[in-house]
Amino acid sequence: MAEIALRDVRKTFGRGRDAVTALDGCTFTVPDGEFVTLLGPSGCGKTTALDLVAGFTASTAGRVTVGGREVTRPGPERAVVFQDSALFPWLRVEDNIAFGIRMAGRPAREIRERVDRLLERVGLTEFRRRYPAELSGGMRQRVSLARVLALDSAVLLMDEPFGALDAQTRGLMQEFLTGIWERDRRTVLFVTHDLDEAVFLADRVLVMTARPGRIKQELQVDLPRPRAPDIMATPRFHALRDEIRRLVRDEAIRTMRPLATERGAS
Amino acid sequence: MLWQLSVSAGLVRAELLPGPGEVSATLLDLVFANSGAAGRYSGDWPEHATASLIRVYAGFALAVAAAVPVGIGIGSSRTFERVVDPTIQLLRNIPITGFVPIAIVLFGLGDRPAIYLIALAAFFPTVVNTSYGVRQIDQRIVRSALMMGAGPFQRLVRVILPAALPAIFTGLRLSMGVAWVLVVVAEFIGVRSGLGYLLFDAYQFFAPHVMLATMFSIGLLGFVSDRLILLIRLRVLAWNRLGTLRG
Numbered sequence: 001m002a003e004i005a006l007r008d009v010r011k012t013f014g015r016g017r018d019a020v021t022a023l024d025g026c027t028f029t030v031p032d033g034e035f036v037t038l039l040g041p042s043g044c045g046k047t048t049a050l051d052l053v054a055g056f057t058a059s060t061a062g063r064v065t066v067g068g069r070e071v072t073r074p075g076p077e078r079a080v081v082f083q084d085s086a087l088f089p090w091l092r093v094e095d096n097i098a099f100g101i102r103m104a105g106r107p108a109r110e111i112r113e114r115v116d117r118l119l120e121r122v123g124l125t126e127f128r129r130r131y132p133a134e135l136s137g138g139m140r141q142r143v144s145l146a147r148v149l150a151l152d153s154a155v156l157l158m159d160e161p162f163g164a165l166d167a168q169t170r171g172l173m174q175e176f177l178t179g180i181w182e183r184d185r186r187t188v189l190f191v192t193h194d195l196d197e198a199v200f201l202a203d204r205v206l207v208m209t210a211r212p213g214r215i216k217q218e219l220q221v222d223l224p225r226p227r228a229p230d231i232m233a234t235p236r237f238h239a240l241r242d243e244i245r246r247l248v249r250d251e252a253i254r255t256m257r258p259l260a261t262e263r264g265a266s
Numbered sequence: 267m268l269w270q271l272s273v274s275a276g277l278v279r280a281e282l283l284p285g286p287g288e289v290s291a292t293l294l295d296l297v298f299a300n301s302g303a304a305g306r307y308s309g310d311w312p313e314h315a316t317a318s319l320i321r322v323y324a325g326f327a328l329a330v331a332a333a334v335p336v337g338i339g340i341g342s343s344r345t346f347e348r349v350v351d352p353t354i355q356l357l358r359n360i361p362i363t364g365f366v367p368i369a370i371v372l373f374g375l376g377d378r379p380a381i382y383l384i385a386l387a388a389f390f391p392t393v394v395n396t397s398y399g400v401r402q403i404d405q406r407i408v409r410s411a412l413m414m415g416a417g418p419f420q421r422l423v424r425v426i427l428p429a430a431l432p433a434i435f436t437g438l439r440l441s442m443g444v445a446w447v448l449v450v451v452a453e454f455i456g457v458r459s460g461l462g463y464l465l466f467d468a469y470q471f472f473a474p475h476v477m478l479a480t481m482f483s484i485g486l487l488g489f490v491s492d493r494l495i496l497l498i499r500l501r502v503l504a505w506n507r508l509g510t511l512r513g
Contacts, residue, residue, distance in 0.1 A: 056409055076415035086406035090428045090505045099424075100414035131505045151414060 002067045002077075002154035002187045004030040004053055009062035010212075011048050022048040024212035026062070035181055035188045037198040038206050039244065041252040045213030046191040050159050053189060054080050066155055076100055079153035083160040085140040087132040093143050094119065094128040100151045118146040121180070138169040145177070158190045162197065174200055175229055182226050195248065199223075199241050200232060207247045210255040217247055284475040293479035307476050310464065311483065317459040318449050319487070321377060325384025326445045333389045333441070334434060337396025338426065347397075354393060362387040362444075363451055370456055380452035380460075387448045391440035399433025400426060432506050435499045439492055446488040461487075 011023040022045040030036040038046050051057045052064045055074040064071045066078060074080075079100075087096050094115050101111045119125045122142040132140055141161055148156065162170040174197055181188060181201075192198050198205050202221045209216045221240060223231055231237055273285035284292075291303040299309030339346040340354075365386060369379035403426065411425045453462025461484050468476035500507075 054409075054413060056412070074409065074412040076413065078413070080409070080413045082406045082410070084406075086404065086410045088407065088410070088425070088428070090431070090503070099411075099416075103415040103417075103420060133505065147414070 003032045003065075004155060004187060004189055005063075005065045006049065006052070007063040007065075009049075009052065009064060010060045011045070011052065011057070012060045021212040023052075023059075024214060026214045028206055028215045028218070030187055030189050032187055033185045034203045035190065035201055036204045036206060037190045037192055037202040038208065039192060039195070039198040039248060040208030040213060040216075041210055041248060041255050042193060043255065044208045044211055044251065046193075046208060047159055049208075049213070050080075050157050050189060050191050053155075054078055054157050076104065076151045077153050078155045078157060079148040079151045081141070081144050081148055081156070081158045081161045083163050085132065085137075085144045087140060087143055087147070089132050091131075092128065093124060093130050093132070093135070096132065096143055097147045097150055100147060104151075114150060118150055121149070122146045122176075136169075137165050138173060141165065141173060142176070145180070149180070154187060156186050156188045158188065160192055161190075163192070163194075170194075170197070171229060177201065178227055195241050195245055196232060199237060199244065200227065200229075205240075205244060207244060208251070210251045216251065219244060282474060284478060288475050289478045289482065292475040293483060296476070296479055296483070304476055304479070305473065307464065307468065307473070311480075314459055314461050314464045315483070315487065317457075317463075318453065318461045318484075321380045321384060321452070321460065322442075322445045322449050322491070325381045325448070326388050326442060328381070328385040329388035329441055329445070330392055330438065332385075333392035333437070334396050337393045337434075337437075338400050338422070338430070340393070340397035341400025341430070342426065351397075354390070358390045358394075362448060366451070366455065369452075375456040377457070379456060380449065383452045384445045384448045388441035388445045391444060392434065392437035395433045395437030395440070396430060399430030399437075402433070403429045431503060435495065435503065438495050442491050442495055443488065446484060446491065450484060 006026055006028050009023055009026040010021065011026075012019050012021045014020055026045070026049060038049060040046050048057070052059050053066065053071060055071045055078065058072075071078070088099065091099065097118055098111050098115050101114055106114075115128075116125075119128050122145060124139060124142055124146070127135060127139065132143065135143070144161065162173045165173060178201060190198075190201060199221055205219045205221060207216045207219070208214065219240065223234075223236060223240075270285050270287065273283065288303070291301060293304075293311075295301045295303040295308050296311035297309075302308055304310070336350065336354075340351050341347075362383060365383055366379075369383050373379040373382055407429060408421065408425060411421050416424065449460065450462035450465065453460035454466045457463055461480055465477055465480045465484075468474075468480060
């Protein structure tokens, strides 16, 4: 079981006058083996929520649990894919992928075999001796995905992993990720601000409010699997996306309100 | 060219500033004792150069051995930074030549005060650059290592050190340069060997051609030392080639 659960979580950064509350009363669950996307206007605390689950920061109040156990620090049972890859620039592709398995102290032969298999899975076998700087953005994110799959984690946390890619590459990466996920169904929490992406990938979409963030609404995505990009042309997809668009728009407007009143006053 | 021309044209007096031709002949004679151009210094260079090289590299090695760990400490711990950094910044601003008397008082004469001075001077560029290198590490890279299960030691050796290495190498190059400056200063006093001593001796006995040849040879050794570090950098940091804005 690797269920992610946040119960009444608050997270405040800074102190006194400079204090910013990123999350307040944030409660949600990602059931074991489900793909959940977390969607919301920029600055709403999506990434903060993900950092809490990853164990990079601690909550100010409330409980964050994975598989029933309180999260206290980062660890390989909760793998993270960052925006803009965050690969080790001094390691070749194959060594980046092997890093986590090496940390786990696996024997050399097993490491080699697993790296070979993963390279093949992400289609980068012929680039194994390259450094990250020599790859395109899409290739780098495939390496990030491979190094995380190597950990064999029950939980996958993804923070706008395709946000920095061009639309074409992003579409291909979404398709690629769906294919991988549909094979071994890990628990995934995927942060994004892209509506199509949120609906296409997810079993369930969580829409967040403007800061301080909490869950505004939860929507079941009842589109059939396996999914291919042509699903985005179906009426059901459009209906879901439009409903979510409305929800997010309301929140985005709320974050813009100070701006609107300023303009009205002048 | 300009140098040779001005000497030949009589713009400067050859007995004060010998031309490059004479200086090269002197240098060759200093090294190989082949022409007698260096007079009574003929063939003295290898011995002095060896003495200087030993001091420079010993001082440099001591400096680096201390500066890299301290720099990593300053760069990664706020508390460590608060305790150690002000002291370092204060000491850094005292001209190293100001430490000459205290070095002699503490270590007497001979190799030890020279090595101490070189180590002290070479310490600062590497410590400052190392701490900078650690401080500028992308937080997500450290988080990646944490998330993949790297412990404190593994993070240090496999993440922080390699990530800071480009900045550390910049520090090493600056430190090596400073070490060559200091060896000359240190050898002016208290020792009877080394290129600094040779230079000072040639000055006292008024042998400008030997002075210039020695200066040139110090520059050459400094240059070669720097190239050596660059060569190591090239091998160690294959992923981080030194490029310029124009490629």
